[in-house]
Amino acid sequence: MPAVEERIAELRNIIREADRKYYVLDAPDLTDAQYDKFMAELKQLEAENPALITADSPTQRVSGTPLQEFPSVKHTTKLLSLDNVFDLEGLRNFDKKIREVFPVPAYETELKIDGLTVEVVYEDGVMVQASTRGDGVTGEDVTGNVRTIRSIPLRIPTELSRLEVRGEIYMPKDSFLRLNTECEEQGRAPFANPRNAAAGSLRQLNPAITASRDLSAFFYEIQFADGKEFTSQEEKVRFLREMGLPVNPRNALCGNIDEVWAKQEEFLAARHDLPYDIDGVVVKLNDLSAQIALGETSRCPRWAIAYKFPAEEAETILEDVTLNVGRTGVIAPTAVLKPVQLAGSVISRATLHNFDYITMKNLLIGDHVVICKAGDVIPEILRSLPEKRNGTEKTIPVPEHCPTCGSAAVRGNGEAAYRCINPDCPARLRESLRFFTTREAMDIEGMGPAVIDLLLEEKLIAGIADIYTLNMFQLVVLDRMGAKSAQNLLNAIAESKKRDLPRLITALGIRNVGTRTAQELCKHYTTMDSLMSATVEDLQKIGDIGPIVAESIVTFFADESNRALIARLKEYGVNMKLYQQEVLPQLLAGKVFVFTGTLSSMTRQDAGEIVRQLGGKVSSSIGPSVDYLVEGASAGSKHAKAVALGIRILTEQEFLAMAGKEEAVPEKNEEPEQLSLF
Incomplete structure (x- = not known):
């Protein structure tokens, strides 16, 4: 190897090792001046020998070309969220369910960093993609920006062909304060808190801006490791450290739930001394085979939970109440507060929900009030302090007119909200x-x-x-x-104009009709015209449509202004029909299925979609209305319940044969060797 190539390789290794020691081991061995000297030499050599530049070189963290937009990325493994608990009882209930399956559980505890979740993919040791969590299925490609974060290595020491890891990107508190000082000096609005600053910085179209924002990261999960198996969560975390990925040094293994509680108290006491924001503790069952046995719901794993710290509170003064009008006419009151510092941000407004809430909380303008950030996110008034009243406080009047257009404000029967009745407001x-x-x-x-x-x-x-x-x-x-x-x-x-009919129905803003209801409607009404002609009685024949929703739909389409709107949209070429998908034979019409365990050829969600496409329904629990229980590996206690109710139990292959996907195989309804709770 020529001397120049050797020196470039040597400099890259020096810089990578320096980054690892600084960000991962917290034990830097180079001064800033030494680091800068090595980096400058590497940049100079690469500039003189551009053919030797590689994508994983430390000099290539910042791309010179801003993006026009962030492309979408479909995650190969769904990024699930976590259920929350807020007290010791919640943790004990979680532990109780775990112990019914795994009698002596150990738990890995992690600080819940208040940042932005990302997935980073390495192929043959080189970072090839980074994406936001998004909705868990699809995120945004932020590879160029994540490359600028020095704590995240561009190359890791692994022979694995593909490694997908999950972590949290955050902005340290001192960096947040510096950024807000710069914003104020430049006449720009400051960020509300470090989490918002991290999210805004990561989603800059120009990576150079992200690079200037001093973001950092901690990694905590391996989504996929091609060809490598793990037996515990602790082993996964150890592997992340071995790869040079930053892992929070405060992560700890606890032998039981009491140790978990003691650990969270330790974390809570240290909360404000940490250089980054945290809002709780993540608790994960350590044994991976038990994790698999417990499985997951469509939204979150059953083997992990997030303990959220108690909401921080502060006292301030309710100075005024403003009224805002929503798209359905709801007049929502918002509290205007004397600005107060709470949970890392300045709070000057809080939700009041509705006027029944104001009455229940006994609120007056001028009151001293105690506020919290519900879930550490949404400011909310907990209570007033009537003992501090001095007689100058004023009642909060119920609106008689819309604050925007002056039309009458009306409260419907059984509703907590007042509404503006003017459709042209x-x-x-x-x-x-x-x-x-x-x-x-x-x-x-x-x-x-x-x-x-x-x-x-x-x-x-x-x-x-x-x-x-x-x-x-x-x-x-x-x-x-x-x-x-x-x-x-x-x-x-x-x-x-090409959007499918369910989106248009959602977009019209019909009261009580959201995305799921719109999709359900389109299973029965494939054109806008047919839906507009439906009666309350017709609509209630749809399983998930009750009288209130049916009445909302009929009332909406009976309004001449709404009919005129739809006519104009049709005139301008907006699609009014359901795009016809492949019509599948309704082989499973009227049948109800429950899935349990791990399927080998698909996820349980995919299997459920097959059932729905073929006219059947999917239930999450065993009951008299269920026709079939489909069992995968590590099936749980649903088996015993199904046997007791006389429900037919299918293997995965039998289910596929019934759905017309494979040839049938002989039935196999033997009792499984091990049962699990779920």
């Missing part, structure tokens, strides 16, 4: 437009709240259908729009 219109364009509705990228407000202000739109009349001449002259942004927005509007 400007506030309702603005919120309806905002909802119509959101990702779960028509997903019009680039038409966020600021753009909608601008379009309303310039009187370019006066209703939802007007979105589809916008043109380049109108948009290009708007502030901060420009020709390219205008064209991108018009393209997004045109693309939204």
